[in-house]
Structures are given as C-alpha cells and as structure tokens.
Amino acid sequence: xxQFELLARCHTTRARVSRLTLAHGVTMLxxxxxxxxxxxxxxxxxxxxxxxxxxxxxxxxYHLNLxxxxxxxxxxxxxxxxxxxxxxxxxxSGGFQLVSLSKFTTITEDGALFESPFTGEPTMxxxxxxxxxxxxxxxxxxxxxxxxxxxxxxxxxxxxxAMERSVRWLDRCIAHHTLSGKQDSQNLFxxxxxxxxxxxxxxxxxxxxxxxxxxAGFAIGGLSxxxxxxxxxxxxxxxxxKLPEDRPxxxxxxxxAEDLLVSVALGVDMADCVFPTRTARFGVALTPRGxxxxxxxxxxxxxxxxxxxxxxxxxxxxxxxxxLNHTITRETVAAHAVTLHNIAFQAQIMxxxxxxxxAGTFPDYLQTFFVNYFGDVGYPEWCVNALRSVxxxxxxxxxxxxxxxxxxKWE
Amino acid sequence: xSTLSFTxxxxxxxxxxxxxxxxxxxxxxxxxxxxxxxxxxxxxxxxVPHLARDQHRRTAALRWVHVPFESFVENVPPTPTIHxxxxxxxxxxxxxxxxxxxxxxDPADPRDLPPNGKDHVNVWTARGVKKVSPAQWRAYVHAxxxxxxxxxxxxxxxxxxxxQKRTTKxxxxxxxxxxxxxxxxxxxxxxxxxxxGGLSAAARCAFAESLVESLxxxxxxxxxxxxxxxxxxxxxxFDLQPLHRAMDVSSDPVxxxxxxADETAALFHASLAPAxxxxxxxxxxxxxxxxxxxxxxxxGIDVFDAKWxxxxxxxxxxLDFVFPVPETAAPRRDLGHNLYRVQYAHDFAxxxxxxxxxxxxxxxxxxxxxxxxxxxxxxxxxSAVPPASYTRAYVHHLLHTHEMSAHALLVMHNLAVFDAFxxxxxxxxxxGDDFSTAVDRFLAAHDETLAVVAxxxxxxxxxxxxxxxxxLARERSEMTPG
Numbered sequence: 001x002x003q004f005e006l007l008a009r010c011h012t013t014r015a016r017v018s019r020l021t022l023a024h025g026v027t028m029l030x031x032x033x034x035x036x037x038x039x040x041x042x043x044x045x046x047x048x049x050x051x052x053x054x055x056x057x058x059x060x061x062y063h064l065n066l067x068x069x070x071x072x073x074x075x076x077x078x079x080x081x082x083x084x085x086x087x088x089x090x091x092x093s094g095g096f097q098l099v100s101l102s103k104f105t106t107i108t109e110d111g112a113l114f115e116s117p118f119t120g121e122p123t124m125x126x127x128x129x130x131x132x133x134x135x136x137x138x139x140x141x142x143x144x145x146x147x148x149x150x151x152x153x154x155x156x157x158x159x160x161x162a163m164e165r166s167v168r169w170l171d172r173c174i175a176h177h178t179l180s181g182k183q184d185s186q187n188l189f190x191x192x193x194x195x196x197x198x199x200x201x202x203x204x205x206x207x208x209x210x211x212x213x214x215x216a217g218f219a220i221g222g223l224s225x226x227x228x229x230x231x232x233x234x235x236x237x238x239x240x241x242k243l244p245e246d247r248p249x250x251x252x253x254x255x256x257a258e259d260l261l262v263s264v265a266l267g268v269d270m271a272d273c274v275f276p277t278r279t280a281r282f283g284v285a286l287t288p289r290g291x292x293x294x295x296x297x298x299x300x301x302x303x304x305x306x307x308x309x310x311x312x313x314x315x316x317x318x319x320x321x322x323x324l325n326h327t328i329t330r331e332t333v334a335a336h337a338v339t340l341h342n343i344a345f346q347a348q349i350m351x352x353x354x355x356x357x358x359a360g361t362f363p364d365y366l367q368t369f370f371v372n373y374f375g376d377v378g379y380p381e382w383c384v385n386a387l388r389s390v391x392x393x394x395x396x397x398x399x400x401x402x403x404x405x406x407x408x409k410w411e
Numbered sequence: 412x413s414t415l416s417f418t419x420x421x422x423x424x425x426x427x428x429x430x431x432x433x434x435x436x437x438x439x440x441x442x443x444x445x446x447x448x449x450x451x452x453x454x455x456x457x458x459v460p461h462l463a464r465d466q467h468r469r470t471a472a473l474r475w476v477h478v479p480f481e482s483f484v485e486n487v488p489p490t491p492t493i494h495x496x497x498x499x500x501x502x503x504x505x506x507x508x509x510x511x512x513x514x515x516x517d518p519a520d521p522r523d524l525p526p527n528g529k530d531h532v533n534v535w536t537a538r539g540v541k542k543v544s545p546a547q548w549r550a551y552v553h554a555x556x557x558x559x560x561x562x563x564x565x566x567x568x569x570x571x572x573x574x575q576k577r578t579t580k581x582x583x584x585x586x587x588x589x590x591x592x593x594x595x596x597x598x599x600x601x602x603x604x605x606x607x608g609g610l611s612a613a614a615r616c617a618f619a620e621s622l623v624e625s626l627x628x629x630x631x632x633x634x635x636x637x638x639x640x641x642x643x644x645x646x647x648x649f650d651l652q653p654l655h656r657a658m659d660v661s662s663d664p665v666x667x668x669x670x671x672a673d674e675t676a677a678l679f680h681a682s683l684a685p686a687x688x689x690x691x692x693x694x695x696x697x698x699x700x701x702x703x704x705x706x707x708x709x710x711g712i713d714v715f716d717a718k719w720x721x722x723x724x725x726x727x728x729x730l731d732f733v734f735p736v737p738e739t740a741a742p743r744r745d746l747g748h749n750l751y752r753v754q755y756a757h758d759f760a761x762x763x764x765x766x767x768x769x770x771x772x773x774x775x776x777x778x779x780x781x782x783x784x785x786x787x788x789x790x791x792x793x794s795a796v797p798p799a800s801y802t803r804a805y806v807h808h809l810l811h812t813h814e815m816s817a818h819a820l821l822v823m824h825n826l827a828v829f830d831a832f833x834x835x836x837x838x839x840x841x842x843g844d845d846f847s848t849a850v851d852r853f854l855a856a857h858d859e860t861l862a863v864v865a866x867x868x869x870x871x872x873x874x875x876x877x878x879x880x881x882x883l884a885r886e887r888s889e890m891t892p893g
Contacts, residue, residue: 007788017788028788039808043815045772047798048465051779053789068756068808075757075804082805084776086794300486303494303503311783313465322490323503326482327456330537332815336463344783351785358788 002141002187002216004248010362013390014240014267017357020248022140023185024080024088027056029248029269030353032260032346033090034277038063039083041343042277043336046085052312052344053351056088056140058272061133062097066117070136078138090272091139093130093191099148107147109165127172135182143219144173146191151225159195166193166221167207174214187216189250192239195222196231205242217248220268224253229406233262233386240267256408257286257349261369262386264353265362276346280338283328284411286345288372292321293411294338299325312344363392370394373409380407413438413558415601415645417447417691421840422711426688427680429707431840434475434691434714436510436558439497443474443510447713448703449833451475451512451693452826453519453721456482457491457504460721461818464505469772470823472830475510477695477716479517480551481534484541492554500555512603513557515543516566518650518695519718524568529584532563545588553596561648562589564605571657573609582607582618586640589622593634593643603693604640605648610657612681619685646691649679649712651698668701668859676709683710700732700746700832701859704850707836720829723864724821726871727751727810729762729803730828734835735849736856737765743856745863747825748803750817751870755807761800762824771827773801773820810871813878 003021010016018029034041034049037060041049049057059079068082076082080089098105098112105114111126130145146169147162170190177188190208194200208218220239223232236251243249248269254260255273263271276286283295285306292299292306302321306314314337327334349369356365366387370379378401384394395402414437422430432447452459454476459467467473478500483489494503501507516534524533524540531542543551548563565584567573573581585607592602604622608615622641626634637643658664658671665671683692693714697703706712720730723746730747748755748762761774769775776798782791801820809817839849 019788025792026790028786038812038814039805040814040816043463043819045466045776045801045816045819047772047776047779048463051465051782053783053785053791063812067812068804072757072804072808076759076802081799082802082808084798084801084805086796086798301490301493313463317464317505318502319464319505320494320503322494323457323505326490327458331456331458332461332818333458333463335815336819340463340465347783347785351789354786354788358786 001183004217004246006245008358010265010357011360012363013265013387013392015264015353015357015362016267016269017354018248018269022088022187024086024140025055027088028354030264030350031056031270032255032350033058033270033272034343034346035060035272035274036083036085037274038067039079041339042281043332043339046083048313048340049085049343050087052340053347054087054343056090056270057085058090058092059137059139060097061091061094061130061137062101064091064137065094065133070133073138074136078136080138088141089139090141091134091137091143093143093145094125094133095130095145096148098125107162107165109168111145127169128176131173131176131180135180135186139186141187141189141217142177143189144170144191146193146221148193148222149195151196151222151227153195156197156200159197160200163193163195163200163204166191167204170208170211170215174211178214188214189217189219190215191219191221191252192243193222196227196235198235198238201235201238202242205239209242209244212244212247215247217250218243219250219252221252223251224273229380229382230385233266233382236263236268237266237386237389255346257346257369257373258380258383258408260346260349261353261366262383264350265366265387265390265392276342277339280342281335283324283334283338285324285338286342288369290373290376290409291411294321294324294328296325296411306338306341307345310341310344310348312341314338314341366392367394371398371400374407375400377409378403378407380405383407412556412598413601415559417646417689417713419689421843427676427683427709427711429840429846430711430713431837432691432713434510438558441508443508445474445510446837448707448836449475449714450717450826450829451477451714453716453718454478454504455517459822460725461815461822463819466772466819466823467505469777470826471770472717472826473509475512475714476506477512477514478504478557480513480515480555481517481536481541484534484543485536485538489551492551498556500557510559511557512559512561513552513555514561515548515563518716519652521652521656522568523570526569527565527567527584532565533568545591548588549592549594552592552600553598556598559601559603559645560592561603561605562592562644564588564607566605566650566653568653571660573657575611578609578611578614581609582614582621585618586621589640589644590630590634593637593640595635601645602643603646603648603691604644605650606679606682608678608682609654610661610678612678615678615681616685619682623685623687641687644690646693647683647686648693648695649682650695651675652696654678669705672702672705672709676706679706679710699859699861700734700829701854701857704734704836704853708847708850717826717829720825721822723747723867724818724825726864726868727806727817727821728825728864728867729806729821730825731763731765732828732832732857733765734832734853735839736852740765740856743858746857746861747863749863749867749870750803750806750821751810751867751874752807755803758803758807760803762803762806763828769824769827769831772823774824774827775800811874813874
C-alpha cells in the first residue's frame with residue numbers, strides 16, 4: 001500500500017505538503033501529472049520527461065485497452081516496461097473516455113455498455129473488468145470505475161443515480177482489487193461524484209469516507225466540465241474539507257495555473273490535465289506572466305527565450321521565441337520544445353508551492369503569483385473569492401481590478 | 412569566421428576512385444573533424460525534423476547539417492540575418508558544435524517554380540514563391556556566418572527538358588553569381604559551387620573549365636586575391652534531384668538504377684575532370700545506400716545528405732543494415748523494418764538485427780544525467796538499472812496511435828545506422844580491402860527499390876488520414892507526392 005506522509009501544513013490556507021511513496025518511487029505533493037494518453041507524453045521520450053523532474057504521469061485505460069491491448073501489455077510486463085517509464089504511473093478507469101469518446105454508451109447497474117471499436121459488438125465495461133484491465137497495465141495508482149455524468153447535467157435525478165452507483169461500483173472495485181492480491185503494488189483511489197449539488201456531494205463524501213480503509217486516496221470527479229468557476233471551487237472546498245487528512249486528494253482534469261494554485265490552497269494534492277501539453281502543440285507557452293501565443297507576428301523577431309529564468313531544456317538552451325515562431329505548428333520539434341517547457345512550468349508552479357508551504361510563506365507565494373500572472377488584466381473574481389475563503393485576500397493593499405467569469409488568461 | 416580544410420586520406424584508382432578524407436573545421440574555440448565518406452543531416456525550417464534540441468546531444472551522427480535558407484525569406488529581413496551575437500545562425504538554430512552548411516534552397520524539394528531571372532532565383536516559402544538576388548544572398552550569408560555556403564546556382568525548376576540555350580544561361584549565371592560571392596569581403600567564406608551543366612557532359616566540362624581558367628584584369632580584380640574562381644571554392648556540390656528529374660524526361664530515359672548510376676557518374680566525371688582533385692565533393696538527395704556506394708566507388712564522392720534515411724524515419728521505417736555485409740547475412744533483405752506491420756505488435760526486440768550495438772538514443776537510451784529539481788524537498792533517485800532499448804512493439808504502437816515520439820526515436824536510430832554504414836565504408840577503404848567487391852555484395856544483398864519504405868509510406872498516410880486531426884498540415888503536403 002502507498003505510504004503517505006504529511007510533512008507540513010500552511011498556517012493560513014488548507015494547503016499541505018506530503019510525500020507519496022509508491023512502487024516506482026517517491027512523488028512529492030502537491031504535484032501536477034502530465035498526461036501520456038497513449039503511453040507517451042506527446043512527442044517526448046520517458047527520459048526527456050524524467051529529466052524535467054516529473055515523477056508521476058497518467059496513462060488512459062480506455063486508449064491502452066484499444067491499443068496496444070492488454071495482451072501486448074502483459075507480454076511486455078506491464079505499461080511501465082512497455083513505454084520505458086520507471087517512475088510512478090496512474091491510470092484512469094476508462095469510464096470517462098467511454099462516455100466522451102464512444103457512441104451508444106448505456107450505463108446499467110452492471111457496468112457501461114458500449115459498442116466495441118473492434119467488432120461493433122455490444123461490450124460491457126464492468127467495475128471488475130476495469131480493475132482487471134488496470135491490473136494488467138500495472139499502474140501504481142488505479143482509479144475506480146465511476147458513473148460519469150457531465151457536470152452541467154440539469155437532471156438531478158440522473159446525477160443522484162450516478163453518485164449512488166459510483167459508491168456501489170467502488171465497493172465492487174474494492175472487492176475485486178482486494179481479491180487480486182495487487183494491493184501491495186497498486187493503489188486504488190475512490191472518485192467522489194455528485195455533480196454541482198452540495199447535498200449529493202455530501203452524501204457521496206460520507207459514504208466514500210466510510211470506505212477509507214479500503215482505498216489509498218480520493219479523487220474529486222465530475223468537475224472541469226464547463227461549470228461556473230465559482231461553483232467549481234466551492235465543490236472542491238467542500239470535498240477537501242470532508243476528505244480524510246491522511247489520504248492524498250486528486251482533483252481530476254484541472255491544469256490552468258490559477259486552478260492549480262487555488263485548488264492547492266483548498267487542500268488538493270494532485271491534478272492532471274492535457275491542457276499544458278495540448279496548448280503547447282498549438283504554440284502557447286506558459287509563463288509566470290501569462291501565456292505567450294508564439295504564433296503571433298510580434299514574436300518573429302523576439303530573440304529572448306520563452307522565460308529567461310525557466311530551467312527547462314528549451315529555455316536553458318536559449319531557444320528563442322523567434323525560432324519557435326518560425327517552426328510552431330509546422331515542425332514537430334517546436335511542439336516538443338514548448339511541451340518540455342510547459343510541463344516544466346507546471347512542475348515549477350507546484351514545486352514552488354511545496355517550498356512555500358514548507359517555509360510558511362504560501363500566502364505570499366499566492367500573492368506574488370497572482371500579481372505577476374494577472375496584474376495586467378485583473379484578478380478572476382472566483383479566485384479572489386476562493387482564496388478569501390481560506391484566509392488569503394488578494395485585494396489587500398492592491399489596486400488591481402477584479403474581472404468576472406472564468407478570467408482565464410489568453411494571448 | 413570558420414576555417415575549413417579538407418585532406419584526402421586513402422585514395423585509389425585515379426581522380427575518381429573511392430577515397431577517405433577529413434574535413435576539419437575551426438570556429439572560434441570550437442574544432443570539429445568529420446571523416447569522409449560521411450553524412451550531413453538535412454534540415455527543414457532550420458530544424459532536424461522530429462529531433463528536439465535536447466536530443467541533438469544524444470545523436471553522435473549530428474556533426475554536419477545542411478540548412479536551406481529559403482523558409483527564412485518569409486520575413487523581411489530574414490530573421491537569422493538580424494540575430495545578435497558572433498555566430499547568428501549557429502545560435503539561432505542551436506547547432507553550436509555542428510558544421511553548418513547554408514544553401515538557399517532545399518535540394519530535395521521537387522516542386523516547380525517560375526523561371527529564374529538574370530538577377531534572381533525563385534524560392535518556395537510558406538507564403539508562396541519569393542525572389543532572391545545574388546546581392547541579397549551575399550548579404551544574407553555574411554550576416555548569418557555559416558561554416559560553409561553554397562554559392563547561388565541557377566538550377567531551373569521549370570519542367571524539363573531544357574534547351575541548350577537554357578543550359579548555357581544556367582552556366583553563365585552560376586559562374587557570375589559565384590564571382591559575385593567571391594568579391595572581396597571583410598570575412599572570407601568557405602564556398603561550395605554547384606556543378607552546372609545538367610544532362611550535357613560537354614556543358615559540364617565547359618562550366619568546370621570556366622572555374623579553373625585564370626582570370627585577368629577586371630575579372631581578376633573582382634575576386635581578388637583569387638587567381639581563378641576555382642581557387643576561391645572549397646569544393647563542389649551535385650544536386651541529384653533536378654538531375655534525375657531531367658533524366659526521366661530525356662529522349663532516352665534510363666530507369667535501371669545501375670545504368671542510371673553509370674550515366675550520373677559519367678556526367679560527374681565531366682564536371683570534375685577539369686576541377687581540382689583534392690577538393691571536397693558533396694552530393695544531395697541520394698535515394699539509398701546503394702546510390703551512395705556507387706557514387707563513392709565510381710566518382711569518389713565525400714559527403715552525402717541523409718535525407719532518405721530521415722524520410723524513412725518519418726514514415727515509420729527503422730533501418731537495419733551494415734557495411735560490409737556480414738558473411739552470415741540472409742540472402743536478400745530489406746534495408747529496414749516497416750514498423751507499421753502487424754508482425755511487430757508483439758516484437759519486443761530492439762529495432763535492428765544487424766547492428767546489435769547501435770548507439771542511438773532509441774537502442775541505447777541513457778538515464779538523464781541531470782534532473783530538474785522543483786523544490787527543496789525533491790530528491791532525484793536515479794534508477795538502479797539503465798533504461799532498456801525501445802522496442803519494435805512500442806514504436807509499432809506509437810505509429811498506429813499517431814504519436815510523434817515514434818519519429819523522434821526513428822530519426823535518432825536511422826541517422827546512427829547510416830552513420831555506422833559510412834564508418835564501415837571508411838574502414839574497408841582504410842584497410843585496403845577490395846571495396847568494389849564489398850559494394851557488389853551489398854548491392855546484391857539489399858533491396859534497392861526500397862519497397863519497405865514505399866509500403867510504410869502508404870500505411871503512414873492511412874494512419875495520418877484516420878488519426879491526424881491535430882497533425883501538422885505541412886507534413887501532409889510535403890510527403891504526398893505531386
């Protein structure tokens with residue numbers, strides 16, 4: 001079973017620093033997990049990812065089950081060996097992609113019924129089957145199969161049904177995982193559901209926390225579906241307040257810098273998102289002063305690196321914005337260069353948070369980040385509200401304006 | 412500025428026999444020696460396709476790069492020409508330890524262009540056709556400070572065949588534009604000249620003679636201190652792509668590789684006979700190692716681009732051949748593996764059978780020497796075991812899932828295989844073994860039609876169409892013939 005040690009807590013916010021020890025080494029939390037959907041972080045080799053100081057990445061079960069398939073993964077000795085990644089690995093349950101990518105998916109009590117992409121035959125993904133597939137993949141952290149409904153679903157009854165079913169499926173995942181004898185090397189996380197409804201979330205939290213001794217960690221699911229940010233943070237806060245202190249908390253599908261730092265302040269330890277790697281391929285480099293859209297003509301003669309203080313190979317090598325402007329969306333190497341940078345940026349944000357929490361300066365760290373990142377365009381109101389709820393007032397002694405809506409920064 | 416020298420080592424059979432040599436480059440504190448016969452790596456838009464900068468250092472075969480300038484003409488002034496610092500091109504493109512050869516055009520680009528003019532050539536850019544004059548080329552080159560530059564040639568990219576008048580024009584312009592580049596300048600350049608004359612041996616001979624003839628009065632003054640154009644050049648370049656295209660439409664087209672190689676060799680002899688035997692000979696756009704061996708054997712060519720091997724990586728082929736062919740080799744085999752093939756789905760072997768000790772970043776990956784630390788708590792725990800070779804099964808998976816890292820691994824590998832092939836060629840020549848017999852054995856042992864690459868290209872395109880939603884549009888137009 002995973003070893004989870006709390007090392008320090010922020011004196012003001014709910015942020016904490018911890019050490020998660022899994023079968024493939026130590027991962028310091030809070031952390032951001034780059035996504036390697038098809039057993040590769042797009043364009044990079046595992047050695048390149050490791051050199052970025054990343055110790056935990058995510059593979060998608062749905063995709064790996066289709067290709068290369070469980071037989072190949074088993075022959076290879078698991079997904080770690082197959083892709084040459086010797087650090088920690090997390091797989092999702094496959095349920096989310098089933099709903100988002102597959103046609104004709106029907107959820108029954110038994111499992112998710114979908115059309116097999118191989119044969120077109122109706123195929124059932126049950127909680128037990130999801131566990132078996134994830135056992136074959138062999139990731140250090142595996143996720144329960146949950147009944148996913150889009151966060152904006154207006155049908156409360158459907159959200160309630162999905163939440164209750166996710167609890168029942170958690171029990172089946174726990175039972176199957178326990179029987180497998182894989183608990184020593186693989187750690188099952190539960191996923192809290194309940195949509196944007198505080199009452200449903202409370203009921204889900206209560207039932208799942210009762211099963212705490214059978215799970216290694218908890219995820220907050222069913223968010224990042226286009227909901228209002230002001231609701232997003234309130235649900236995250238509700239969950240982190242009720243989840244046990246001695247288990248890691250994983251907020252699924254978030255990747256914007258402000259989302260990460262607000263979530264960390266609310267008590268989240270882990271997050272994943274395709275955003276930093278996907279946006280890299282479209283030419284957007286993330287920096288402490290906001291994203292740079294390298295396709296813009298203004299960068300054609302800009303010989304500075306993306307961020308002179310960034311330790312990533314792209315910036316350390318002096319790769320200029322002008323060269324990236326010349327190659328982005330035309331040469332894969334430009335995507336590789338910006339992907340390396342963006343993953344390092346996410347890791348820097350989270351590493352800086354770890355240091356600040358440890359040093360007792362996390363509120364200052366938040367202030368500095370938000371001034372640098374949003375000072376020119378204004379603070380998103382939801383960030384101000386969320387951080388105020390944990391004792392940090394971004395507006396104190398500041399004349400920076402506040403903007404409504406998501407406030408996400410773009411260039 | 413860079414100092415370049417070329418010395419011939421082992422040479423045999425007169426001026427066109429196979430030979431070894433060394434190209435030595437001195438640029439500020441950087442010294443580099445490239446053994447020949449050897450390869451230069453092709454670039455597009457200033458980068459080695461698929462190879463991120465942090466992979467450069469893991470690619471020993473990356474010593475010499477061929478940089479076409481034309482993509483930079485999209486901006487006015489071209490971006491590298493305004494880059495600050497003493498080595499603008501090397502810095503901008505991140506080739507500090509490589510020999511950088513600058514040419515105006517991509518020699519492998521087969522697309523038609525409008526006719527060149529008396530004072531300009533046409534180039535392809537992402538923003539359409541642009542014109543570049545000899546005066547602009549001279550200014551760009553001096554601003555970029557490459558290690559080697561190819562003087563502006565007048566190569567027609569209009570549909571062949573070409574009249575005698577057009578060939579004469581090509582010779583006159585190429586000569587004049589070379590003289591223009593040779594005009595006295597604060598910094599001397601290391602210049603290669605493209606051998607003009609097209610399909611006519613007589614025209615090639617006439618062009619070469621115009622290079623070596625002594626210049627007088629105004630002509631001499633224009634290129635002082637050189638006494639002839641030839642004395643100002645470091646070597647000779649041959650672009651195969653336009654030549655072969657012209658051969659295809661000639662009145663008596665020759666398609667069999669061996670016969671075509673003979674015809675090509677005869678034309679190159681006509682170009683080189685009057686020229687200086689001890690100067691560097693560079694060929695662009697070879698299609699196979701077979702063509703390399705024939706040109707080494709029959710013409711004594713020193714440097715070849717690796718575009719074909721890079722293109723094979725682009726479509727999913729892992730090269731697998733060595734020179735000389737081992738005694739125990741199978742009767743006749745492909746030059747590599749089309750890793751799209753289903754047979755590789757469960758094949759956990761490294762890419763190559765013939766080169767078990769391939770040093771590339773895919774066959775012999777190394778753990779990162781340094782790992783970025785993001786907080787005081789981060790402790791890097793290096794793995795106890797070195798990383799394993801990437802497998803055919805993994806790259807098969809990456810290719811079918813349209814993952815870009817497949818091509819990064821294959822480019823590193825294919826360059827290493829081609830580089831080792833050249834090391835084998837040099838070793839045979841240096842030992843004084845029977846090179847010609849070794850060449851014949853190689854020609855007989857490997858499929859020269861590259862059917863394996865053609866098959867892979869078809870499968871690459873199928874996956875690209877099926878999965879290439881986010882894929883870069885440029886690649887499609889580039890790799891789709893016609």
